[in-house]
Amino acid sequence: MLNQLALTYLFAQNSGFQIVPIINQLISGVGIVGILLLTGLGLAITFGVMGIINLAHGEFIMLGAYVTVFMQELFDMDLLLTIPFAFLVTAVIGALIELTIIRRLHGRPLETLLATWGLSIVLRGVIKLLFTAQLKYVQSPSYLSGNLKLLTNEQGLPLISISHYRLFIIGIAIALFLITAYLLYGTSLGRKMRAVTQNRDMAKCLGINTSLVDMGTFAYGCGLAGIAGTVLSSLKSVSPPMGQDYLIDAWMVVVTGGVDKLIGTLAGAVLIGESNAIIAFLLSDPVARVIVLLAVIVIIRYRPEGLFTVQKRG
Amino acid sequence: MTKNRLYFDLGRTSRRRFLKYGSLAVGAGVVAACTNQGQQGQQGQQQTSSQQDLGENPIKVGVMYSTTGSIAIVEKTLQDATFLAIDQINNGTGPWKENGAGIAGRKIQKVVVNPDSNWDLYNQMSKRLIEEDQVSCVLGCYTSASRKAVLPVFEDKNALLYYPVYYEGNECSSNVIYTGAAPNQQITDSIPYCYENFGPRGFFVGSDYIYPKESNRIAKAELKNQGGEVVGEEYAALGTTEFITIINKIKQANPDFVLSNLVGDSVPAFYRQYKNAGINASDIPIMAYPTTEQEIKAMDPQNAEGHYTSFNYFQSVDTPENKQFVREFKKMFGDDRVTNGVMEAAYLQTFFMAQAMKEVLEAGEEINTKTLREATRGQEFNAPQGKVKVDPDNYHTYLYARIGRWNAQGQAEIIQSSPSAVKPIPWSQALYPGRECVHPSPDDRSDPTKETGKDKLETKYLES
CATH class of the missing domain: 3.40.50.2300 (Response regulator)
Structure with missing residues (x-):
């Protein structure tokens, strides 16, 4: 009843500024935020916590998606059940890469950047050789299809709605966010992780096995990217270059939010996702991308450390 | 005291070793990327020379599709369809059954290049194909951007490109045979x-x-x-x-x-x-x-x-030629593959080329751009989509116009089809009313654009 009243009220002033589509777009924007948070979270670990410029982050997302494709082709597995596998496989690959490449380049950001860029090409090439360049698709679970209607018009057509799958993405993203926050700030492992990044030598003196912590942290970050890949695989098709689409967005989120605090990633995702959604709706998609990128540049210019960050001692 | 220095002092690893491993890792990445590209180009060439006996005096044909990079997903399928056609021509199977193996006894030697989805490389590689490899013609390109990138090369060197893609029209070159759909x-x-x-x-x-x-x-x-x-x-x-x-x-x-x-x-x-x-x-x-x-x-x-x-074409088109095409394609590349309209165009244009070459050779002439172009004009072929023909006036192709509705199996139910192949009109009649393209015969490469002054060119069909 309240809905009906609200509806007639909103439609009464329909002639001018339309509020319902804007609300709908804001709600849809939450779906974009979920994706940004999901892809940015892994990077918040590898870059934010460890300070590694990982240009192969997108490829870990791609690897996660291919694990899902593989499991579905082989065992006809439900998408949700493949999530742990995607996490494990990408985490193990991440650990191996940390062991063989990242570790040897510690403290040399430029070389790390080049090495991970090369790595991204290699990973794409290997996947192309194993799975061919054909587009693959994954089956999304049927219980996640359809959408949640928050407001409908007289004909029953949804005016404000969000698809169940988008809700699922947001749910997963927030769950992973909370788990990661707990891991970092609530466990001794997290304390070690932070100790190693804040003062590696002191941490080492205090008996922390820094190389093991490094490997574990990097592997966890990669595993998160893998989960993102699984979840996103059903929104689009799976192909070797798919990860690159997410790399820039993930970087924007992490850099805007600030690299030190996990909450910065959440803030970055909300800010970029929602402003993108609104500008794209009022103007157009390519214009929105330009404006948002410009805004990020301005933010970085005046707050190079990001929006949310703690002052560090020199 | 910098962090680096301290690290250095701890003696785990030296600066020199950092540098060594660092450059190794980067180098490995770059080398892998380069060889990946180089290998694929070579693979194609080796395939032709080692697996098949090409006999004496093979005809060199350039095949230019990206098998790496962002467009590879599509262009690889065009390359597959082209390879199937060349295979059938060299072995005298499929639609080439009556003509025996090869083109008047000579086989096609494919020279395969991979432009890596990079427009500049299309330009460079087409130069290489024409000048160094001296191919008689090139089958290739997918995006309009790549066609626009190679067009100056083909026009400058007066070489011939067979282009298999539906495109936006408004172009009519003497050096391109367009076998995909024109706007009309x-x-x-x-x-x-x-x-x-x-x-x-x-x-x-x-x-x-x-x-x-x-x-x-x-x-x-x-x-x-x-x-x-x-x-x-x-x-x-x-x-x-x-x-x-x-x-x-x-x-x-x-x-x-x-x-x-x-x-x-x-x-x-x-x-x-x-x-x-x-x-x-x-x-x-x-x-x-x-x-x-x-x-x-x-x-x-x-x-x-x-x-x-x-x-113009759907996998579900009901012709004996299409059944054979789909069967042979799946046999060569796997049962889970599908065929589509662009692949079919890449397939049929290879036969246009082969038929034209056959005509040239049987007339006792040499295959070059001039003879091949004149011979390709007006070629007809029973393609999977039906009977098609290269328009002798504008070098585009008479093709069927079809509308399909997708079913749950990923196949199209064809709900509308032209009675026969439609005459191509390269210039959109909604934007350039009455403009048509007629190359003189024989083609002296003069400007083919003609203004008829009509409001709209009428739709003509291929007579069967």
Whole structure:
């Protein structure tokens, strides 16, 4: 009843500024935020916590998606059940890469950047050789299809709605966010992780096995990217270059939010996702991308450390 | 005291070793990237020389499709279809059965290059094919951008390119044989269909580059000629997979149909999110051009069920030639593969080329651009889509115009088809009324553009 009243009220002033589509777009924007948070979270670990410029982050997302494709082709597995596998496989690959490449380049950001860029090409090439360049698709679970209607018009057509799958993405993203926050700030492992990044030598003196912590942290970050890949695989098709689409967005989120605090990633995702959604709706998609990128540049210019960050001692 | 120094002092690893490992890792990445590219080019060449005995004096033909990079997903399938045709010609099987193995006894030697989805490389590699390898002609290119990049080379060196892709038209070169759809074979029949069956209000979407924008410009003019209106037009950056905003705009505009010129990876994402957003195909159907069996397969066919595509060929076309094509293709490349309109064009143009070469050789002449061009004019071929013909006037191809509705199995039910192949008109008649293209015979490469002064060139069909 309240809905009906609200509806007639909103439609009464329909002639001018339309509020319902804007609300709908804001709600849809939450779906974009979920994706940004999901892809940015892994990077918040590898870059934010460890300070590694990982240009192969997108490829870990791609690897996660291919694990899902593989499991579905082989065992006809439900998408949700493949999530742990995607996490494990990408985490193990991440650990191996940390062991063989990242570790040897510690403290040399430029070389790390080049090495991970090369790595991204290699990973794409290997996947192309194993799975061919054909587009693959994954089956999304049927219980996640359809959408949640928050407001409908007289004909029953949804005016404000969000698809169940988008809700699922947001749910997963927030769950992973909370788990990661707990891991970092609530466990001794997290304390070690932070100790190693804040003062590696002191941490080492205090008996922390820094190389093991490094490997574990990097592997966890990669595993998160893998989960993102699984979840996103059903929104689009799976192909070797798919990860690159997410790399820039993930970087924007992490850099805007600030690299030190996990909450910065959440803030970055909300800010970029929602402003993108609104500008794209009022103007157009390519214009929105330009404006948002410009805004990020301005933010970085005046707050190079990001929006949310703690002052560090020199 | 810097961190680095301290680290250095701890003696775990030296600066020198950092540098060594660092450059090794980077080097390995770069080398891997380069060899990946080089290998693929070589593979193709080796394949021809080692696996097959090409006999004496083979005919060199360039095959230029990217098998790496962003467009590889599509271009690899065109290369596959081309290889199948060359295989059939060299072995005298399939449509080439009556002609025996090879072209008048001579086999095709394919010279394969991989331009890595990079427009500059298309330009360089076409030069290499023409000058160093001295191929008699080139089969290749997919995007309009790559065609535009190589066009100056082919015109400058007076070489011949067979181009298998539906495109935006408004071009008529003496050095290109266009075997994909011209605008009048794809847009001109689908817009009236939408107007009559769905309604007058269209919402246009596309990827943000030349082909979708030109194609939509023509389609818009056609829709206005019909008396319809465009209620929205949105473009997404190439490769975008986030369509929530565009879909919301479609919902708000509530059009009678959506015309999609999205390409590549965006296609599966758009259809999936369209369905997820709760829009039924029966309420607002999508009419698309670049959405073929290949993209449908990549999106889970249920998402496209009930939507439409306008194309010359569908895998479901019911001709004996098509059954054979699909069977042979699956035999060569795997049972899970599908065929589509672009692949079919890549396949049929190889036969146009072979038939023309046969004619030249049987007339006792040498194969060069001039003889091959004159011989290709007017070639007819029983292609999988039906009987097609190279238009002797404008070097485009008489093709069928069909509209298909997708079913849950990812195949099209053909709901409308021209009675026979439609004569191509390279210039969009909605934008350039009365303009046509007639190359003189024999072709002296003068400007072929002719203004007839008519309001619109009439649609002509191939007489069977």
